[in-house]
Amino acid sequence: MKKHFLLAALAVLSLSTVSCNNESAAVNTVESMKTPEMDNFSKAFKSLGDPQNRPTEEEKKRNTSELSDRRKALLVPASKALILSTGVTESELTRKTNGDMSAIIIWATEIYSKKNAEIRNKIKTEN
Amino acid sequence: MKKFLSTIGICAAAIAYAQGTLILNNYSSYDFNGYIYAANPAPSGGNCYPIVSNGTPDPIVVPANSNTITGTQLEFTNYKIQYTNSLYPVSTWLVSTSATNQSIPRPWDHPAVTPGGTVSNNTRWAGSKFFMTDPATGASVPLFNANIAVFGSCNSSFIPDSFVCPSGSAEMFTISSGTTVTTYFEIY
Numbered sequence: 001m002k003k004h005f006l007l008a009a010l011a012v013l014s015l016s017t018v019s020c021n022n023e024s025a026a027v028n029t030v031e032s033m034k035t036p037e038m039d040n041f042s043k044a045f046k047s048l049g050d051p052q053n054r055p056t057e058e059e060k061k062r063n064t065s066e067l068s069d070r071r072k073a074l075l076v077p078a079s080k081a082l083i084l085s086t087g088v089t090e091s092e093l094t095r096k097t098n099g100d101m102s103a104i105i106i107w108a109t110e111i112y113s114k115k116n117a118e119i120r121n122k123i124k125t126e127n
Numbered sequence: 128m129k130k131f132l133s134t135i136g137i138c139a140a141a142i143a144y145a146q147g148t149l150i151l152n153n154y155s156s157y158d159f160n161g162y163i164y165a166a167n168p169a170p171s172g173g174n175c176y177p178i179v180s181n182g183t184p185d186p187i188v189v190p191a192n193s194n195t196i197t198g199t200q201l202e203f204t205n206y207k208i209q210y211t212n213s214l215y216p217v218s219t220w221l222v223s224t225s226a227t228n229q230s231i232p233r234p235w236d237h238p239a240v241t242p243g244g245t246v247s248n249n250t251r252w253a254g255s256k257f258f259m260t261d262p263a264t265g266a267s268v269p270l271f272n273a274n275i276a277v278f279g280s281c282n283s284s285f286i287p288d289s290f291v292c293p294s295g296s297a298e299m300f301t302i303s304s305g306t307t308v309t310t311y312f313e314i315y
Binding site: 031 | 148150152154194195196197198199202212277278279280288289296298299300301302303304305307309311313315
């Protein structure tokens with residue numbers, strides 16, 4: 001009788017372990033599979049909404065839709081890091097972008113979008 | 128020679144106005160419900176045509192906290208490819224080419240909205256009219272609704288490119304390099 005109880009308890013335990021494993025597999029989201037460089041790049045964009053990073057009165061008066069240089073500069077370090085994380089060298093980065101902030105951010109955006117799509121496809125095929 | 132130059136001119140214009148990518152990040156804890164449109168980036172004589180906006184679905188819904196941090200941002204590369212690669216696909220666009228040719232429904236794969244076509248080459252993401260809702264109740268968030276337009280686009284003389292209310296804020300801006308223009312629509 002004792003044995004039966006033990007067996008039953010074991011069965012319940014093992015079942016619950018299995019179910020827990022399944023749960024952790026299900027939380028494989030794009031967010032958890034992103035590289036740290038992708039994450040920092042996205043967070044840099046979000047930081048544009050922080051009070052100190054909002055457009056100044058002066059910036060609001062500019063006659064252009066283009067993000068101001070001050071705010072672009074907030075995106076550059078994370079953009080560079082994302083580009084370099086793909087194996088591109090510092091000198092290649094400088095040669096291709098000429099140090100132009102917009103070129104660096106756009107390049108990083110393209111890398112982000114491509115990697116994001118790859119991760120999404122991977123999750124799709126796994127599920 | 129003249130012909131040659133004008134050909135170059137036309138090509139340059141076509142490249143300069145290539146639609147570009149739109150990225151919408153909803154960082155807020157509310158659902159975005161809105162319509163998004165593209166228009167002629169060089170409006171002449173108060174004329175914004177062609178104008179392209181989402182027909183199906185309407186509104187486009189981008190749930191709370193859908194952005195590049197969670198990998199769930201709205202991204203439209205162009206009118207066609209978005210249908211297969213965007214998380215928020217538009218199956219039908221409404222295309223207006225003149226005052227007498229309004230809101231013609233065009234499926235995403237229709238030649239009229241194909242990349243490199245006249246409409247695509249002469250439009251750029253221009254603005255949105257949206258309202259935010261509480262994801263739990265579906266109720267509209269007080270004051271968190273707006274008309275917003277990219278500076279310099281056809282409606283920007285009377286529609287601002289940023290918006291602030293007690294529950295959040297929004298802005299539209301571009302980042303351009305050479306002929307590549309990426310339009311960002313950020314909701315904080």
